[in-house]
Amino acid sequence: MFEAIAFYxxxxxxxxxxxxxxxxxxxxxxxxxxxxxxxxISAFFFILGADxxxxxxxxxxxxxxxxxxxxxxxxxxxxxxxxxxxxxxFIIVGMxxxxxxxxxxxxxxxxxxxxxxAIYPMIEGAGNTQEVGMVLFTKYLVPFEVAAVMLxxxxxxxxxxxxxxxxxxxxxxxxxxxxxxENNKKVLL
Amino acid sequence: MMEIGLNHYLxxxxxxxxxxxxxxxxxxxxxLLFFATEILLNSVNIAFAAISxxxxxxxxxxxxxFVIAIAASEVAxxxxxxxxxxxxxGNIDLETMTSMRG
Amino acid sequence: MEMFLYIALFAPLVGxxxxxxxxxxxxxxxxxxxxxxxxxxxxxASSILLAYVLQTxxxxxxxxxxWMATGNLYxxxxxxxxxxxxxxxxxVTLVSTVVHVYAIGYMDHDKSFNRFFAWLxxxxxxxxxxxxSDNFAGLFIGWEGVGLCSWGLIGFWYHKESxxxxxxxxxxMNRIADLGMLIGIFLVYWNTGTLQYDQAFAVMPSLDTExxxxxxxxxxxxxxxxxxxxxxxxWLADAMEGPTPVSALIHAATMVTAGVYLVVRSNPLYDLIPxxxxxxxxxxxxxxxxxxxMALVNRDMKRIIAYSTLSQLGYMxxxxxxxxxxxxxxxxxAHAFFKALLFLGAGNVMHAxxxxxxxxxxGGLSKVMKGTFIMMTLxxxxxxxxxxxxGFFSKDLILEVGFIQHHxxxxxxxxxxxxLTAFYSFRLVALIFHGEERYKLFGIHPHEAYKFMLIAMSPxxxxxxxxxxxxxTYFEMVTAVLPATEYHVHxxxxxxxxxxxxxxxxxxxxxxxxxxxxxxxxxxPDGSSDMEKSFIYKLLYNQYYIPHFYENYFVKPYRExxxxxxxxxxxxxxxxxxxxxxxxxxxxxxxxxxxQSGNLSTMLxxxxxxxxxxxxxxxxxALAVRYLGV
Numbered sequence: 001m002f003e004a005i006a007f008y009x010x011x012x013x014x015x016x017x018x019x020x021x022x023x024x025x026x027x028x029x030x031x032x033x034x035x036x037x038x039x040x041i042s043a044f045f046f047i048l049g050a051d052x053x054x055x056x057x058x059x060x061x062x063x064x065x066x067x068x069x070x071x072x073x074x075x076x077x078x079x080x081x082x083x084x085x086x087x088x089x090f091i092i093v094g095m096x097x098x099x100x101x102x103x104x105x106x107x108x109x110x111x112x113x114x115x116x117x118a119i120y121p122m123i124e125g126a127g128n129t130q131e132v133g134m135v136l137f138t139k140y141l142v143p144f145e146v147a148a149v150m151l152x153x154x155x156x157x158x159x160x161x162x163x164x165x166x167x168x169x170x171x172x173x174x175x176x177x178x179x180x181x182e183n184n185k186k187v188l189l
Numbered sequence: 190m191m192e193i194g195l196n197h198y199l200x201x202x203x204x205x206x207x208x209x210x211x212x213x214x215x216x217x218x219x220x221l222l223f224f225a226t227e228i229l230l231n232s233v234n235i236a237f238a239a240i241s242x243x244x245x246x247x248x249x250x251x252x253x254x255f256v257i258a259i260a261a262s263e264v265a266x267x268x269x270x271x272x273x274x275x276x277x278x279g280n281i282d283l284e285t286m287t288s289m290r291g
Numbered sequence: 292m293e294m295f296l297y298i299a300l301f302a303p304l305v306g307x308x309x310x311x312x313x314x315x316x317x318x319x320x321x322x323x324x325x326x327x328x329x330x331x332x333x334x335x336a337s338s339i340l341l342a343y344v345l346q347t348x349x350x351x352x353x354x355x356x357x358w359m360a361t362g363n364l365y366x367x368x369x370x371x372x373x374x375x376x377x378x379x380x381x382x383v384t385l386v387s388t389v390v391h392v393y394a395i396g397y398m399d400h401d402k403s404f405n406r407f408f409a410w411l412x413x414x415x416x417x418x419x420x421x422x423x424s425d426n427f428a429g430l431f432i433g434w435e436g437v438g439l440c441s442w443g444l445i446g447f448w449y450h451k452e453s454x455x456x457x458x459x460x461x462x463x464m465n466r467i468a469d470l471g472m473l474i475g476i477f478l479v480y481w482n483t484g485t486l487q488y489d490q491a492f493a494v495m496p497s498l499d500t501e502x503x504x505x506x507x508x509x510x511x512x513x514x515x516x517x518x519x520x521x522x523x524x525x526w527l528a529d530a531m532e533g534p535t536p537v538s539a540l541i542h543a544a545t546m547v548t549a550g551v552y553l554v555v556r557s558n559p560l561y562d563l564i565p566x567x568x569x570x571x572x573x574x575x576x577x578x579x580x581x582x583x584x585m586a587l588v589n590r591d592m593k594r595i596i597a598y599s600t601l602s603q604l605g606y607m608x609x610x611x612x613x614x615x616x617x618x619x620x621x622x623x624x625a626h627a628f629f630k631a632l633l634f635l636g637a638g639n640v641m642h643a644x645x646x647x648x649x650x651x652x653x654g655g656l657s658k659v660m661k662g663t664f665i666m667m668t669l670x671x672x673x674x675x676x677x678x679x680x681x682g683f684f685s686k687d688l689i690l691e692v693g694f695i696q697h698h699x700x701x702x703x704x705x706x707x708x709x710x711l712t713a714f715y716s717f718r719l720v721a722l723i724f725h726g727e728e729r730y731k732l733f734g735i736h737p738h739e740a741y742k743f744m745l746i747a748m749s750p751x752x753x754x755x756x757x758x759x760x761x762x763x764t765y766f767e768m769v770t771a772v773l774p775a776t777e778y779h780v781h782x783x784x785x786x787x788x789x790x791x792x793x794x795x796x797x798x799x800x801x802x803x804x805x806x807x808x809x810x811x812x813x814x815x816p817d818g819s820s821d822m823e824k825s826f827i828y829k830l831l832y833n834q835y836y837i838p839h840f841y842e843n844y845f846v847k848p849y850r851e852x853x854x855x856x857x858x859x860x861x862x863x864x865x866x867x868x869x870x871x872x873x874x875x876x877x878x879x880x881x882x883x884x885x886x887q888s889g890n891l892s893t894m895l896x897x898x899x900x901x902x903x904x905x906x907x908x909x910x911x912x913a914l915a916v917r918y919l920g921v
Binding site: 001003004007011014015018019021022023027030031034037038041044045048049050052053056057060061064065068069071072073075076092093095096097099100101103104107108131132135136140143147150151153154155157158160161162 | 191205214223236239242251255257260262263268270275
């Protein structure tokens with residue numbers, strides 16, 4: 001019973017938050033709503049017994065990703081309301097709903113047909129984190145490493161794109177040059 | 190009603206996916222478009238985790254895990270590009286980004 | 292021998308194409324001389340073929356190439372030179388050569404000189420295909436070809452509205468008749484399975500008489516159009532709008548005889564259906580009288596000669612209808628010579644009188660134009676059928692045929708028409724060449740035509756005089772393929788009474804014409820005399836009001852109907868549909884243009900739309916497979 005209450009409560013909250021994120025005209029409200037929604041989604045993961053995943057959700061999504069968005073927002077003028085010329089509401093809503101339903105129907109068809117066989121079954125007794133660890137570092141090792149490389153690449157890309165004065169390298173120029181630039185700067189100022 | 194089954198989670202996932210799609214189609218500000226994309230990814234994660242739970246299979250959680258990783262890197266790169274664009278053009282409104290004549 | 296066949300056939304085509312190269316350029320003499328030379332070569336080849344056929348009695352049959360070979364239908368481009376076709380070839384090439392040389396002089400001052408020879412030689416080529424072909428399809432190709440060239444030549448001076456109208460009338464009337472001919476050809480193929488003459492005629496005796504009757508009737512309808520039998524006759528008189536050499540060649544000697552040729556060629560068919568033959572003969576007799584009556588009062592020189600042609604065509608059909616095919620062909624040959632000569636002489640007169648056509652405005656030209664006077668007089672004598680010129684042998688023979696077969700009505704009609712023919716021919720000659728010189732009132736200064744034109748006309752004159760002597764040679768040659776009935780009146784006395792009686796009757800008519808028009812005073816009629824006001828005169832002068840009738844009851848309603856069809860059906864239905872399709876496609880393009888506008892939001896919407904479409908298709912097909920077992 002608790003499960004049911006929790007499910008309905010969190011689902012209501014999630015849907016509300018995401019709805020606000022999609023329809024509001026203020027960027028800051030959208031950001032906040034999105035962050036809240038992320039947290040509530042982690043609640044779902046905990047209900048489903050995917051503890052590791054829930055923790056990851058909070059740390060990565062609501063922590064890192066939302067923080068990234070917040071920093072990104074600082075670059076843009078957020079006091080202005082986002083003016084949007086609206087297209088045809090019926091088409092948009094209709095197509096969205098239709099697409100969603102179709103996607104789920106297609107991918108749930110095997111479930112309805114009872115065709116699912118577990119490849120990596122859960123082991124009774126072990127905690128979720130242990131199980132995740134066992135599967136992740138044995139069967140999914142290569143994707144794990146590749147994901148790590150990808151994160152590295154993304155980080156470097158982020159730095160290059162957003163950073164200032166990237167052409168000047170402190171570690172490669174000689175000490176004399178640095179002294180000279182410092183003096184020049186003092187003279188100019 | 191009380192017994193939460195897989196169907197409930199799938200319905201929830203559908204609703205969230207629809208909300209995400211509507212946001213993608215509706216938003217004209219690029220940043221807010223990215224928010225909608227995040228919603229899409231999250232709805233899919235819920236579906237994966239739910240199926241994984243009800244069939245006792247860990248594959249769903251693994252997939253969700255990797256989706257999160259990819260989403261994070263995608264946000265990093267996307268935001269970086271957005272910042273560069275903003276520095277160059279001063280705004281990130283979709284309507285101003287059309288250079289093709291229709 | 293086949294080489295001569297091909298030379299005779301294709302030389303005119305080469306001439307035509309050569310002249311066509313110059314069609315848009317100003318007049319150059321070589322564009323007239325070369326086609327004439329090539330036609331002369333064709334004539335020589337025809338003569339060699341004639342000599343061969345005469346000596347050996349053999350036929351030359353070639354198949355140049357296959358035209359259609361589909362299913363059971365096999366039609367080749369085949370040509371045959373037998374006794375009938377070699378006669379026609381001789382006539383056609385001889386008269387064509389003479390007319391070509393004459394036209395070099397006649398069209399001297401015309402700026403479309405080159406184009407004329409292109410059309411004229413093309414006509415000769417089509418006519419040769421018509422007479423030399425060995426199957427009905429080739430005949431039809433030639434048939435249509437001569438119709439087309441006739442159109443081009445009648446409407447040669449296309450700036451004149453009356454000329455273009457006459458050309459269209461000729462072509463359309465021919466086309467109406469061609470429908471009948473096509474049905475006839477279809478019937479032949481359907482019942483005999485082949486269009487080759489020899490094979491089709493071999494099958495025909497075993498067919499049902501009713502089918503044969505229909506075949507004969509429909510083929511004759513085609514002949515009616517081409518040979519201007521009633522009621523499709525009005526085009527022949529109007530065709531005089533074309534230049535005189537055209538009238539001489541086409542509307543005297545060759546094209547209008549194509550109908551007679553068809554009946555002669557199909558003689559195995561018409562022998563099996565004598566009732567249709569009787570109808571043809573009766574119609575021919577009627578046309579002979581009908582045309583002669585209209586020529587009595589006409590005041591247009593060329594039209595008088597045109598009605599004369601029409602009348603003589605009636606004679607030919609009488610002979611063909613009564614089964615005397617060789618007689619019909621013989622009259623065709625003789626008639627070609629003297630009628631062409633008459634037309635060419637009239638051309639000389641026209642040129643001398645600056646294109647004046649009313650004989651009442653001429654007179655006394657014998658003093659100025661001696662050569663033309665002699666030629667036209669002798670041609671008229673031949674036409675009237677006076678012994679010993681050519682017309683006597685052919686026309687009197689037809690009268691005998693009618694008498695012997697006990698068709699006394701036809702005989703008397705033809706006899707009376709012979710009298711009328713003599714009268715109006717000499718009325719024309721008397722008005723033009725005798726009497727006082729009325730042309731001086733109109734300030735015209737006539738002069739004779741060029742010497743070489745007269746020299747070109749002379750072969751026709753000679754043949755008009757001597758052709759009768761060739762009758763026996765001709766008879767022996769041509770009866771190898773035609774029925775060899777000899778027509779002899781049973782008792783000698785009857786024969787002599789008939790012949791002498793006919794001659795006296797004709798001579799009396801000639802004397803009457805001379806008395807009225809050469810010896811008494813003739814004024815230019817201006818509509819005030821009693822005769823002109825009489826009903827009969829008006830009836831004949833207006834051609835029995837038949838063109839008037841056709842114009843009001845056929846042409847006008849058809850034009851109205853066409854206009855209505857254009858406005859209501861074509862514009863509103865057909866054009867609207869075609870434009871509608873174009874508009875639809877254009878609008879589709881307009882509306883999907885914003886797929887490529889570069890707006891990310893629009894593109895995302897299209898992406899979702901596409902995904903929805905594909906997914907729905909996937910679901911639908913999966914369900915169909917699952918539940919319908921497709």
